[in-house]
Amino acid sequence: MGCYSLTITFLSWTLIHTSDQDSLTRPNIHIHAINSIQTTVDLLLSSTPVHLTHLLYTVLAGVLYxxxxxxxxxxxxxxxxxxxxIxxxxxxxxxxxVATLCMLGVVLLCLPSCHFVWWxxxxxxEWVVSRERVRRMVLKREVWWWVKVSGGATFDLVPSLDPAASVFEA
Known part of the structure; x- marks a missing residue:
């Protein structure tokens, strides 16, 4: 989905709505811009895996479109x-x-490029999460959740971390 939102945003604002003032409407901005921001934030905050082999599904969905x-x-x-x-x-x-070349360009060039950016x-x-400081913060949050919210015991988790410590301290 992220590849499509990036592709739609890029193509919409470079080819279709180049300098048209009528295109700056709320629905148009939401469909052709905010969607990419939402999917990018979702990718960066979640642990959704993206593999290069997923390009097959991206191109297949492009062909279906x-x-x-x-x-x-x-x-x-x-x-x-x-x-x-449309x-x-x-x-x-x-x-x-022009329409045929545009469709081929999107499926064979733009979607793979956006998939590479997404990957x-x-x-x-993954690099940011692998850093030691971030891992410690995430581990503290897990300990906090386990002890405070679910009522678990700390001996099951990392005993060196204090569950009373702030989740957000470095």
Whole structure:
């Protein structure tokens, strides 16, 4: 999902909404910008794994979206303005070559690039978490949770850590 949110944000603000003042609406900003911020924060705060082999699923979902766009166009689907395309860059009736090259570029270039960025952000998160100071803070939080919230005994965990100590102290 993160690859798609980054791809949508990048493509939306570079190709589709370049300097259009009408595009600065709340729904448009939420769909094409805030979504990337939310997924990035989620990746950095969670332990969601990202592997390079997951690129297969990213490209597969991109191919499924291309199939959806073509079927949508063939069935006579329209956007909010009544135009026969979802995004102007994907107009298969007026500019089929541009739309085809754009779809191929997204699936074969943009999605893999964004997946690589996403993978590197996950590596950055793992590096930050592996640092000793951060590990100690996380361990203190776990001890605090085990003792204060769930009523567990400290002897099951690391006995050298004081469960009464602040979770946020360094």
């Amino acid at each position: 291309v199939i959806f766009v073509v079927v949508y166009w063939l069935m006579g689907g329209t956007n909010e303005s009544g135009q026969p395309y 995004y102007s860059i994907l107009d298969l009736s007026e500019r089929p070559l 590197n952000m996950q590596l950055l998160r």
